[in-house]
Amino acid sequence: MFGKRKSIPNYFIFKYLKRFTFLLMMSIFFLQAYSQKDWEVSGTIKDTIGLAIEHVNINVKNTDISTSSDKDGNFKLSFSENRAFILSFSGINLKNKEIEINPDSAGKRIEITLEPVDYQIGDNLG
16 A cells, blocks of 8 residues: 555665764763863972972862972872862971862962961970
């Protein structure tokens, strides 16, 4: 009544199925790549008279992320989570300092000034 129905050859189906699968996989890859926006913070650590301090430990509280300052007092940290973090700075004979950073700080250089520990005569240093 309606005539013979024409069927699509199998090779056309597989050809378009391969293209669709490839495009689907590429779109998933790019979505994952762009969904994790890494951000980083860098800065310099100095003492109260403006000299760079090397070997200062920088720890990110409640994580395993840490680094130390180089000979020029510079440091850099990268983050993959889009939330605020607390950086803890500590060094030998220096008072500890903590600051809060957030993704708005990304790309900005921060300057940290650490003060020396004041020892009094008779203090037990052991």
